[in-house]
Amino acid sequence: MKAELVVDAPIMGQKKIWVKKIYKPYFDHPFHYHQLCELVWLQKGYGKLIIGDYVGNFSEGELILKNAGLPHLWRCDSAFYRQQEDLYTKATTTYFPPSIIPSITDDAECISRYNSLLIKAERGLRFYGQSREQIIELVAKVANTEGLEQLGYFLQVIDITTKTEEFEYLASIGYKNSNNNQDMDRFNEVYQFLLKNFTSDIMLSEVATICNMAPNSFCRYFKKRTQKTFVRFLNELRIGHACKLLQNQHHSVQNICYECGYNNPVNFFKFFKLITNKTPQEYRHHITKMRLAEGS
Secondary structure, eight states: OOOEEEOOTTTTTTOSOEEEEEEESSOOOOSEEESSEEEEEEEEOOEEEEETTEEEEEOTTOEEEEOTTOOEEEEEOHHHHHTOSSOOEEEEEEEEOTTHHHHHOOOHHHHHHHHHHHHHHTTOEEEOHHHHHHHHHHHHHHHTOOHHHHHHHHHHHHHHHHHOOOEEEOSOTTOOOOOOHHHHHHHHHHHHHHHHHTTSOOOHHHHHHHTTOOHHHHHHHHHHHHSSOHHHHHHHHHHHHHHHHHTSTTSOHHHHHHHTTOSSHHHHHHHHHHHHSSOHHHHHHHHHHHHHHHHO
């Protein structure tokens, strides 16, 4: 499966806003990007997410905004592909051109706030808290209306996203998208391989072969294009999965270590502390406290 630019040309010039509803067994897009901005509301599904140089998890209720040109990949966890459970994905994605607000108003303050939002969205934004709930409610209305009514709800979405501070950046502050189409093809194959096999032993030479490179050349290439080393990327993927498993009290820390692809607890604890600034036990305690606070 090759990476690609998902071309939005058929809808540009026809609609200022385009809503796509997804309902399928699992996500099957390659590592790709769009010519339009993209606001994704994930209603069902869970798995791994790559946005720019960010690698982490996604789960139900996600609300993520990406500016045009930001490469990304959603991959469901392996259970979705085996279809051994009653699993499926559901998402509502709102696409819009970066020029939409300047095209309908000359209000300098509105345009300035909107442009500031787009700059932030070059790294990908994940919304949370009350703002997320308000936006989701409006996105549902955008998806089920047309014409001026739809535009009105969409403008309310933009108004909230330009004002809220309830968001987190995904890609790092130093991330710059320097990938061309050939790079996208290569990284799609690498990412798909890693997302499928990160819980197993992975040899650097094996991954380098995917790109037809010697290991040292591949490491330099990977670092130049992603702003992080291959080892760092792989460990972020594994530790992100560990963080997900730690939220289930029935999983022991020792078992999680091996389920995430580590051969011994020493490496697991070292990289967990390096990436999260917490030990696995501290992370689990932190999650427990947060859940109790939300329930109080």
